[in-house]
Amino acid sequence: MTSLNAFFSTVMPFYLVRYLNYSESSVFNLQVVIFLFSIAGLVIGAIFHQKLGRRLHIVLGLLIKIILYFLFKAYIKNDYIQILVFESICMLFVGLMLSKILTVLDSIFEVKYKFGSISIIYNLTFGFFSGLGVFLSTYLISKSGNLYIPSIIIITFSYLSLVSLWFTPNKDFFRYIK
Incomplete structure (x- = not known):
């Protein structure tokens, strides 16, 4: 989920501006909307955390894969509205999944290591995927x-x-x- 979050927040804006010729203002507006949907997913997930089990995470993961197919078709067609809708839905689902994953990570580490361990794991993976993703995708393109x-x-x-x-x-x- 961190890789998907990193791609939508760093790689795809660069991709949309550089290769698909979207204006920076439209990409900025897109980023604001998907950020809000991600936060909404985190809030909803925090409220209903006792209902978010493994099965729902697998279903959300599969739904994200299906939505990604249509999202990349929208990228190639240059349909801004479809991109906005599909990325927003993906980020809502990512927010739901991240809210539970952060809670699971919270239960894994001991109290004295808890916050440092969670932040190091998340920030390193986010930085790795957002940094590497831009370089790797640009090089391969x-x-x-x-x-x-x-x-x-x-x-x-x-x-x-x-x-x-x-x-x-x-x-x-x-x-x-407990």
Whole structure:
């Protein structure tokens, strides 16, 4: 989920401006909207955290994969409204999933390491994927000329997160509840 969040916040704005010739103001407006949807997902997930189990995370992960297919079709068609709608839905789902994952991480670490460990893990993965994602996708686009490169990278990392989620026991989603 961190890779998807990093791609939507750093790689895709660059991609939209540089390769699909969107104006910076329209991309900024898009970023504000998807940020608000992500925060809404985090808030909703925090309110209903006891209902967010492994099965719902897998369903949300699969729904995100389906939405990503249509999102990348919208990128290629240059349809701004469809991009806005699909990215907003994806970020709402990502916010829901992140709210629970942060809670699960909270239950894994001891109290004295808790906040440092969570922030280091999240910030390192976010920085790694946002930094590496821009360089990797730009390099591969320049070498191949294929505008589907960012979609391939996002879907690859999304499936890796779905595989790791598949092997996470359901009890780990509710370990923090006493």
